[in-house]
Amino acid sequence: MIKAIRGTKDILPSEISRWHYLENIIKQIFSNFNYKEIRTPVFEETTLFGRSIGEETDIVSKEMYTFKDKGDTSITLKPEMTAGVVRAFIEHSLGGQQPLIKLYYISPMFRQERPQAGRLRQFHQFGGEALGSSSPVLDAELIQISYDILKSLGLKDLTVKINSLGVPESREDYKKLLREFLLNKKDKLSEDSRKRFDTNILRIFDSKIESDQELLKGAPLLIDNLDGESENHFEVVKEYLDKISIPFEIDPKLVRGLDYYTKTTFEIISKKVGSQSALVGGGRYDLLAEQLGGKPTPAVGFASGMERILLACESENSFSVKDDNIDVYIVRIDEELEMFVSETASKLRRSGLKADYDYLKRSVKAQMREANKSNAKFVLFIGGEEYKNKMANLKNMETGEQRSVQLDKLDTVLINSLKR
RNA sequence: GUGGGCGUAGCUCAGUUGGUUAGAGCGUCUGGUUGUGGCCCAGAAGGUCAUGGGUUCAAAUCCCAUCGUUCACCCCA
Incomplete structure (x- = not known):
C-alpha cells in the first residue's frame, strides 16, 4: 500500500x-x-x-x-x-x-x-x-x-x-558582555551550549538544561542593554x-x-x-x-x-462545529423512476438547494437511513399513485410531519419551508 | 541526527503462564411482511495478527532484524 x-x-x-x-x-x-x-x-x-x-x-x-x-x-x-x-x-x-x-x-x-x-x-x-x-x-x-x-x-x-x-550594533555590544560573563564558566556548559557559545551565544538562554540555566544566573540581560x-x-x-x-x-x-x-x-x-x-x-x-x-x-x-x-x-475543547446537513433527500420508491429522481434533484440543486439521493439502487429503508445520516431536513418520496398525478410526499424529518406537494412547485415549497 | 513507546478488522482496543477455528464495541451492508429514518432486535461481510527470519511439537504471544508509527531531545509554528 x-x-x-x-x-x-x-x-x-x-x-x-x-x-x-x-x-x-x-x-x-x-x-x-x-x-x-x-x-x-x-x-x-x-x-x-x-x-x-x-x-x-x-x-x-x-x-x-x-x-x-x-x-x-x-x-x-x-x-x-x-x-x-x-x-x-x-x-x-x-x-x-x-x-x-x-x-x-x-x-x-x-x-x-x-x-x-x-x-x-x-x-x-x-x-x-x-x-x-x-x-x-x-x-x-x-x-x-x-x-x-x-x-x-x-x-x-x-x-x-x-x-x-x-x-545589531547594540546586540553585538551585548554579546561581548555575555561572552565575558560566561567565559570562565564555558567548560561547565552543556555540549550544545558550548557550541552555541561560538555560533549564536544568545541561544544559550534557550537551553532546557538546568545546569546551564544555573550558570546563567546573574548574567547580563539583553533587555537591560538596549x-x-x-x-x-x-x-x-x-x-x-x-x-x-x-x-x-x-x-x-x-x-x-x-x-x-x-x-x-x-x-x-x-x-x-x-x-x-x-x-x-x-x-x-x-x-x-x-x-x-x-x-x-x-x-x-x-x-x-x-x-x-x-x-x-x-x-x-474550545469550539465545536455543527454537522453538515442537506436540505432534502429524495427517496425513490419505484425503481423505474431512477432517472426522474436524478432530474428532480438536479432542478433543486440549480435552485440553490442542497439535495441528494441514492445512487446504489438501495431499498426504501436503506434510503431513509441514508437520509437520516446526512441530516436531511426534508425527505421527498417519489413514486406510486402520487407520481401519476404529479404529486409527491414531503416529510419533515424533525417533526415527522408529512404532506403532499405538487412536483412543479417543489422548489418554492421547499425554499419557503426551509425559511421557517 | 539521537533516545524511548507502540504495530491484531475501516476505527478504538481485548487476546491469560506460548496450546485447537483470533474476539468485542463502534462503523458498513441486509433484514425485522406491500412505500418511511433515529431507538431496539436478528444476521452478514471484513484479518498475510506490520514484514522477514529464528526458537519450539506448537508463536498474535518469546528472540533478532527491517519497515512503519508515535512521543521526546535538538530546533521551530
Whole structure:
C-alpha cells in the first residue's frame, strides 16, 4: 500500500469543517484590520532562504526540502513565508505603490524534521506582515491580531511573551558582555551550549538544561542593554498592549532562531499542545528588505502554526462545529423512476438547494437511513399513485410531519419551508 | 541526527503462564411482511495478527532484524 510521506497528513472530510472554521476566523480578523491576502509560490530559489533566514540557522542548514529542477536551478519548498513575501514586495515594488502595506497569508510550509506532536513536514501557517513603517503600534497590532484569532477560537490557556533584541550594533555590544560573563564558566556548559557559545551565544538562554540555566544566573540581560531607540520602541509596544488589554509577559530569554529579527520579538504559547508549545512567533525585521536588495523598509510580522492551534482547540475543547446537513433527500420508491429522481434533484440543486439521493439502487429503508445520516431536513418520496398525478410526499424529518406537494412547485415549497 | 513507546478488522482496543477455528464495541451492508429514518432486535461481510527470519511439537504471544508509527531531545509554528 502506498502511504502518505512521513510527516505529511491527509485532512479528511470529517475534519475539514474545523479547518474551514479556523480559516474563516483568520480571514475575518485580518480583514477587520484591513490586511490583504498574498499568495506566493510554494517553492523559491534556494538562495532566498539562506540570505533571509540565515545560513547558520537550523532551518536553512538542515531542514529544507531542496532539489534541482531540470534547468539545474536549486529550488526549495518554502520553510516559512516571510522571505517569499519580502521577495514579492521587492519584485513588484509594492512599497512604491503605497508607503505601508499590510498583508496576510494562509499556506502550507515544508521542513524536513522528525515529526512529533504539533510538528509535521508539511504543515500550515497563517501569518501577517506589515511592511513600510517602524511604528511600534504595528508590533502591538500584529500581536493583537494573532491573540484575537486564538481568543476567537475559544482558547484560554495562552501566554503572550515579548522581548526586544535591539539593533545589531547594540546586540553585538551585548554579546561581548555575555561572552565575558560566561567565559570562565564555558567548560561547565552543556555540549550544545558550548557550541552555541561560538555560533549564536544568545541561544544559550534557550537551553532546557538546568545546569546551564544555573550558570546563567546573574548574567547580563539583553533587555537591560538596549540602545536608546530600541528601548523607547519597546516601551511604546508595552504601553499600547496595555491599552488594548493584551496580557503579556516580558521574557528576556526569548531569543528567536531566525537571523532577521530586530527589536521586538514575541511568542504566544499554550501548555495544551505537548512540548511544541509555541502557537505564534514573530517580530520586527527592519533590515531584511534591504538585505534582500530592496529599499530599506522597516517591517514586522508573525507566523502561526495551524495544526498546533487545532491541537490546542481540541484539548481545550474550545469550539465545536455543527454537522453538515442537506436540505432534502429524495427517496425513490419505484425503481423505474431512477432517472426522474436524478432530474428532480438536479432542478433543486440549480435552485440553490442542497439535495441528494441514492445512487446504489438501495431499498426504501436503506434510503431513509441514508437520509437520516446526512441530516436531511426534508425527505421527498417519489413514486406510486402520487407520481401519476404529479404529486409527491414531503416529510419533515424533525417533526415527522408529512404532506403532499405538487412536483412543479417543489422548489418554492421547499425554499419557503426551509425559511421557517 | 539521537533516545524511548507502540504495530491484531475501516476505527478504538481485548487476546491469560506460548496450546485447537483470533474476539468485542463502534462503523458498513441486509433484514425485522406491500412505500418511511433515529431507538431496539436478528444476521452478514471484513484479518498475510506490520514484514522477514529464528526458537519450539506448537508463536498474535518469546528472540533478532527491517519497515512503519508515535512521543521526546535538538530546533521551530
